[in-house]
Amino acid sequence: MLYLVGLGLSDETDITVKGLEIVKKASRVYLEAYTSILLVEKEILEKYYGREVILADREMVESSSDDILHDAQNVDVAFLVVGDPFGATTHTDLVLRARTLQIPIQTIPNASIMSAIGSTGLQLYNFGQTVSMVFFTETWKPASFHDRIRENRDIGLHTLVLLDIKVKEQSLENMARGRMIYEPPRYMTVGQCAQQMLEVEEIKSAEGEGAGVYGPESLAVGAARVGGRTEKFVSGTLKELCDADDVLGGPLHSLVLLGRRTHELESECSAGAYATMLSTAILPLLWILHSSIAFAKRGTNVAVFIVMCITNTYPGIGFICLPKRTPNSRWRLTFSALLDLWLTKLRRTPATDGGRVMG
């Protein structure tokens, strides 16, 4: 049997119980490692699964699939795919080859970026066609994604843009000379994607054809490491997202271009996010103001407490100033209630938990 096992989006613990049982008992286990990546190394997977995992690069899957399928009529072979095996990755060739060899196939689904992107607060019902953005070169700037976005936006739908990753790729020169030298891995960022999207709009506009699908002021959401402990979301205009990479951090990234029709609940999510920003920024400022007045009135020393609020994904710093002699029990109660409210708001806001609202 050939098992296509989804691994989920983040780390070794995202595999399903059913998937793990298959991995433990299979004769061979392959990890497809070029259409997406987990946020942990292969060795961590091996330790958790308690067995060896064979890395299957593009070359192996596309040119040596018979090695993967060897004897799978008689023994179990597990082929691990990050996310869901059929979420924006199909491996149709491998499946068709297995069918030709009369190897039974079973799929073990898991979370995919196609569904997890719902954690932005945008409703999956309101998404149109998903598009892919590849790394542009000086001479190659494929723009077919632009037409798909136009179709989506014409009927008001959001567009999920999946970003190029280059793992174990040869440079054109090394490929031409037949040298098996590979470039370091590259993962496209939200900033690069937003820049390329705007570049294509400019090209279309200069050519006088098909421009005006979106522009620098169009709203979008950048998403990083969705499903992981350090996931981040940043919303803003495309122009703002060009500079959002520092906030978003490491790979993997995806971008959602908002449709013209946004459900009121989606807007409410953003409003909640805005409230979070207000509470993080304004509450500490009010305390500083209040304490400064108290300081001025009473002439007492001011004790400064730096509160490092490390929530699941968000590091926030508040400077709370309290007059030295005033914190009696009523003060302390009020202070802790407000701090609690502030932290609760940080943790509960789904659209930007760990992120930043830019506009």
Ligand SMILES: C[S@@+](CC[C@H](N)C(=O)[O-])C[C@H]1O[C@@H](n2cnc3c(N)ncnc32)[C@H](O)[C@@H]1O
């Ligand atoms: C070809 S798709 C693979 C999808 C995978 N099979 C799945 O079901 O999620 C790979 C692209 O999806 C996006 N992606 C995958 N996982 C992600 C994550 N955890 N956070 C953000 N984007 C992600 C990135 O743009 C990445 O380059």
